[in-house]
Amino acid sequence: MNPRAPIAARHKGFNRAEIVDRNFIEFVQAWQGEVAATPRDDEPVLPGSACSARDFRELFESQLISRHLDLMARVLRVQNKVFYTIGSSGHEGNAMVARLTRHTDPAFLHYRSGAFMAERFRKLPGMDPVMDSALSFAASKEDPASGGRHKVWGSKPLWVLPQTSTIASHLPKAFGTAIAIEQARRIGHRLPVPDDSIAICSFGDASSNHATAQTAFNAAGWTAYQKLPAPVLFVCEDNGIGISVKTPSGWIANNFADRKDLDYFFADGLDLAEGCGQVARAVEHCRNTRRPTFLHLRTMRVMGHAGTDFEIEWRSIEELVALEATDPLLRSAAIALQSGSYTRESLLEQYEAIRKRCFAAAEEADRRPRLQSLEEVMAPLAPYTPDAVKAEAQRADFGDRRVAVFGSEEKLPEKSPPRHLAIQINHALHDLLAKYPESLLFGEDVAQKGGVYTVTKGLHKAFKGARVFNTLLDETIILGLAQGYANMGMLPIPEIHYLAYFHNACDQIRGEAASLQFFSNDQYRNPILLRIASLGYQKGFGGHFHNDNSITALRDIPGLVVGCPSRGDDAATMLRTLAALCKVDGRVCAFLEPIALYMTKDLHEAGDGAWQFAYPAPDEAMTLGEGRVYDEDAKDLVVFTFGNGVPMALRAARTIGETLRWKTRVVDLRWLAPLNEKFIAAQAKSAKRILVLDEGRHSAGVGEGVITAIVEAGFGDKPLQRVVGADTYTPLAGAALLVLPGEGDVVAAAEAMK
Numbered sequence: 001m002n003p004r005a006p007i008a009a010r011h012k013g014f015n016r017a018e019i020v021d022r023n024f025i026e027f028v029q030a031w032q033g034e035v036a037a038t039p040r041d042d043e044p045v046l047p048g049s050a051c052s053a054r055d056f057r058e059l060f061e062s063q064l065i066s067r068h069l070d071l072m073a074r075v076l077r078v079q080n081k082v083f084y085t086i087g088s089s090g091h092e093g094n095a096m097v098a099r100l101t102r103h104t105d106p107a108f109l110h111y112r113s114g115a116f117m118a119e120r121f122r123k124l125p126g127m128d129p130v131m132d133s134a135l136s137f138a139a140s141k142e143d144p145a146s147g148g149r150h151k152v153w154g155s156k157p158l159w160v161l162p163q164t165s166t167i168a169s170h171l172p173k174a175f176g177t178a179i180a181i182e183q184a185r186r187i188g189h190r191l192p193v194p195d196d197s198i199a200i201c202s203f204g205d206a207s208s209n210h211a212t213a214q215t216a217f218n219a220a221g222w223t224a225y226q227k228l229p230a231p232v233l234f235v236c237e238d239n240g241i242g243i244s245v246k247t248p249s250g251w252i253a254n255n256f257a258d259r260k261d262l263d264y265f266f267a268d269g270l271d272l273a274e275g276c277g278q279v280a281r282a283v284e285h286c287r288n289t290r291r292p293t294f295l296h297l298r299t300m301r302v303m304g305h306a307g308t309d310f311e312i313e314w315r316s317i318e319e320l321v322a323l324e325a326t327d328p329l330l331r332s333a334a335i336a337l338q339s340g341s342y343t344r345e346s347l348l349e350q351y352e353a354i355r356k357r358c359f360a361a362a363e364e365a366d367r368r369p370r371l372q373s374l375e376e377v378m379a380p381l382a383p384y385t386p387d388a389v390k391a392e393a394q395r396a397d398f399g400d401r402r403v404a405v406f407g408s409e410e411k412l413p414e415k416s417p418p419r420h421l422a423i424q425i426n427h428a429l430h431d432l433l434a435k436y437p438e439s440l441l442f443g444e445d446v447a448q449k450g451g452v453y454t455v456t457k458g459l460h461k462a463f464k465g466a467r468v469f470n471t472l473l474d475e476t477i478i479l480g481l482a483q484g485y486a487n488m489g490m491l492p493i494p495e496i497h498y499l500a501y502f503h504n505a506c507d508q509i510r511g512e513a514a515s516l517q518f519f520s521n522d523q524y525r526n527p528i529l530l531r532i533a534s535l536g537y538q539k540g541f542g543g544h545f546h547n548d549n550s551i552t553a554l555r556d557i558p559g560l561v562v563g564c565p566s567r568g569d570d571a572a573t574m575l576r577t578l579a580a581l582c583k584v585d586g587r588v589c590a591f592l593e594p595i596a597l598y599m600t601k602d603l604h605e606a607g608d609g610a611w612q613f614a615y616p617a618p619d620e621a622m623t624l625g626e627g628r629v630y631d632e633d634a635k636d637l638v639v640f641t642f643g644n645g646v647p648m649a650l651r652a653a654r655t656i657g658e659t660l661r662w663k664t665r666v667v668d669l670r671w672l673a674p675l676n677e678k679f680i681a682a683q684a685k686s687a688k689r690i691l692v693l694d695e696g697r698h699s700a701g702v703g704e705g706v707i708t709a710i711v712e713a714g715f716g717d718k719p720l721q722r723v724v725g726a727d728t729y730t731p732l733a734g735a736a737l738l739v740l741p742g743e744g745d746v747v748a749a750a751e752a753m754k
Contacts, residue, residue: 016311017074017303020089020324024067024351027330028344031337038340045339050277057341058122059099059272060332062129063092064351066114067329068358069133070303076359081366082137084151085308088114090300091237092328093269094202095119096279097297101200101233104193106487107160108174109153110202110237112299120158127157134361140368141376147521148371149380156523159193161487164519167207169511171216171234172476173526174201175292176484178232179223182290184488186466189438192489198286199484202235205252206242212476212507219477220292221261229290233283234262236294237269239301244314256294263289269297270328273335300326380522382559382674383585384624393573393580393621401434402618405462418612422455422598424568427615428575429456429493432529433463435618436491436579441468443478443495443531452497453533453598475501479508479530486513486526491582499534499592500548510557514588518559525586529578534564536695536730536740537596537644546595547730549740552700554590555673561624562673564592566646569613570670573622581624592672594643603647604654611647625676628668629683636662637750638687640680640706642669645693645741652746660750675705681713689719689753695740698727721749 038053039045045056070087077085088094095115101107103123109116114133121129135143136151145154145162154162163170178199184191191197207213216234223230238252257264263285267278279295286293302324304311311320336342342350371377406412413419413427433439441459447470450457460468471478475496482492496502509530516526536547554562561581565571574591581587603610630650637656639649646668653664667683669675684690690710694703703722710716723746726739 016320016324017071020302020327021071023324023327024329024333025348028333028337028347028351031334031344033334033338035340036338045335045341046273049273050280051273053339053341055099055276056272056335056339059095059119060336061350061354062095062098062115062118062122063329063332064354065118065130065358066092066095068355069114069130069137071355072358072362073137074303076362076366081362083139084137086111086306087303088112089302090239090328091115091269093272093275093297093299094235094237096267096269096272096275097200097202097235097283097295100276100280100283102194102197103158105159105197105200106174106177106193107200108163108170108177108202109160110204111153111163112204112237113153113202116202117153117155117160120155120160124157130357131361131365134358134365135368138362138365138368139370140365141371142368145521146519147380149377149521150519152519154520156520161516161524162519164511164515168203168210168213168216169507171201171203171213172219172480172508173483173487173512174199175216175220175230175232175477176481177487178230178292178484179481180484180488180490181231182229183440183466183485184490187438187440189488189490196287198231198233198283200233200235202237204242205236205238205240205247206245208236208252208255215474215476216480217259217262219472219474219480221259222472224261224291230292231286231290232292233286234292234294235297237297237299239299241301243305252296256296259294261292263291263293264296265293266296267298269299270326271331300328302327380520381518382587383517383522384581385585386623388584389577389580390621390623392584393576394619395435396618398435402431405430405434413615414617416615418609418614419568420599420601420612421565421568421571421594422453424613424615425455425571425575425593426457426459428572429459430462431572431618432493432575432579433459433467436583438489439467439491439493440485441493441495442471442481444471444473444497446470446495451495453595455593455598456495475505476508479505479513482528482530483508483513483526486528487524491527491529491579493529493531496530496532498546498548499532499550500546502532503550503553506553509560509588514557514559517586522586526588527582527586528588529575529582530588530590532590532592533595534592535594535596535643536725536736539596547736549695549697549725549730550700551592551672551696551702555702555705559588560673561587561589561671562592563589563670564594564643564672565670566594566597566643566668567611567613569616570622570628572616573620574670576621577624580621592643596644597647600647604651622670625671625674625679627670627676627679627683630666630668631663632665634663634665635686635688637664637689637691637753638667638683639664639691639693639746640667640669640683641693642672642702644695648741648743649693649746652743652750655743655747656750659747660754662750669702669706672702675702675709677709677713680706680709681715684710684713684715684718687715687718689750690715690721691746691749691753692720692722693741693746694722694724696725698724701725719753721753723749
């Protein structure tokens with residue numbers, strides 16, 4: 001299929017979008033081939049094709065809709081009526097994937113998915129892919145996908161979870177969703193989609209090389225190798241180029257065709273008559289075998305990467321002309337005419353009618369309201385319904401399950417003597433898994449071993465391997481699994497070994513999990529309760545990777561809730577609230593567990609047991625943003641801190657009282673994001689002097705936020721000191737204490753304010 005390109009295509013001065021448009025028209029006008037007898041709707045569109053005449057007509061219409069949306073965007077972008085020009089031209093064959101799957105198969109799509117969306121819209125009557133897309137292109141707040149926050153392919157009723165300009169960061173959560181579909185059966189959870197659904201994930205050939213993509217392929221193979229079902233359909237739309245960097249010819253097939261546990265299929269996405277049967281085989285294989293499946297879909301790209309990509313500046317005119325001659329819409333036009341499904345006149349009439357429809361929708365979308373206020377923009381980012389969260393956190397109607405889990409009424413943790421942090425977290429996790437049958441706890445070493453610090457000891461025995469299980473050593477996949485489980489209505493409680501390890505997979509929270517509510521206008525939620533062993537001062541097993549205090553990486557993620565207890569009873573009540581935030585408001589939450597305080601029993605002297613606390617009854621919970629205040633009436637010095645800083649500040653307060661005769665109030669923030677600025681201001685108001693104790697780094701910690709809240713509340717004129725960690729990685733052994741704040745530093749800072 002290499003029709004002779006029109007003369008106009010040979011001139012450099014022409015807009016390539018106009019040329020691609022004109023090529024189609026001229027190709028149809030000039031077509032002189034033989035016409036077969038028009039097939040019936042259920043007959044093959046061409047002899048031997050698995051694509052029926054009806055299939056073809058509807059697929060072709062979806063292709064034309066996608067193409068004209070692209071052409072419209074190029075024209076109206078310069079008029080500021082459209083704000084997105086990464087198009088789908090050349091990828092219109094992905095409409096076959098949409099047609100041959102179900103609208104209840106969760107889909108995580110590449111940005112060149114216009115035809116997929118147009119075709120999937122057919123699955124439910126009364127939906128309009130043109131108007132919905134136009135509203136999204138125009139950033140209208142009536143956009144049903146994102147409410148005007150981004151041009152995304154997404155639809156709640158069509159189970160297309162919105163992605164932004166993804167490279168490969170959506171692959172782990174697509175894999176996780178496939179695993180969740182199967183996991184539901186093992187824990188008796190009712191899925192929001194049919195039990196035999198598959199997860200669809202599309203991406204480009206260049207993106208397949210990304211580390212995040214590779215980790216998803218590896219996890220899929222790792223799962224299949226163990227004969228565990230993982231019904232994910234990876235659709236690699238191979239157009240041979242990533243922006244301007246060409247993919248070596250044959251690389252995708254060479255890299256994926258022979259993987260034993262990732263089943264490879266090829267389909268010609270440039271030819272509907274040929275490709276339909278090929279795509280159908282891949283889809284049926286994935287659905288029936290429940291194995292991870294790699295569909296290598298041949299595509300091409302015309303009109304450049306986006307509207308700002310002027311290919312003529314870096315590709316030869318000869319190369320562009322040859323490429324444009326392979327446009328899949330030219331092949332579809334040939335099939336349409338050859339099969340007798342259209343005449344030249346009827347085809348051009350439909351082509352222009354769809355053009356008119358797309359432009360009319362765009363003009364109408366331009367008249368629709370856009371987001372006008374910060375409140376509108378942020379509305380879906382971090383929903384919070386305090387009364388409902390409180391009621392859920394305090395709900396304790398699972399008494400029988402608690403007794404069964406802990407063994408008897410006498411063994412309930414609130415009847416035990418005071419315990420240290422690790423044991424109280426363990427008890428709270430037992431409670432959460434008893435309260436929420438849909439909850440899952442997973443990560444590296446969390447099952448039989450009970451975690452590196454035995455925090456999850458006994459959970460695997462109590463709740464079995466379907467709910468408490470180990471994963472492969474890959475933080476990206478742990479967080480991808482979490483998103484998948486959450487997508488399917490479960491409550492995931494993933495564990496990351498150490499805060500330093502979180503950075504390996506930070507984008508799974510920053511770019512994916514925490515952004516879903518925002519970019520879906522709160523239509524989709526993926527609640528996650530992420531546990532991370534964190535912070536410094538760990539004795540006997542140190543170094544940077546086990547004493548990481550870079551909390552800023554978490555505090556900088558929009559919408560993420562970050563809690564950090566310093567004592568066991570606070571840990572239990574905080575976990576209940578975090579779980580309630582997940583269940584009620586769909587929030588993504590991080591629970592930082594100070595490693596150095598896990599086993600701490602004493603506060604001032606060895607054996608005093610002053611850092612052990614009674615387990616709170618199951619109907620007790622902590623309000624989001626609520627701090628803890630020690631010696632509330634003290635005014636001489638107020639110390640704001642968190643985590644390890646709390647017992648440190650309490651010890652320093654005793655010394656300050658002895659040397660300076662000051663009464664010191666210690667304020668445990670407990671919640672690090674969002675900071676409760678009103679609470680901070682209220683505590684600062686009555687203080688004569690203020691000290692901020694932050695084990696984070698000097699340039700990036702929690703203290704800057706605390707000081708900002710104090711200054712903005714009008715209390716910045718009071719004597720104020722900050723005690724903070726150094727801007728360095730944490731070294732091994734005793735040298736660690738040289739870079740982290742100590743009690744002596746707190747006392748010295750207080751003395752400086754005499």
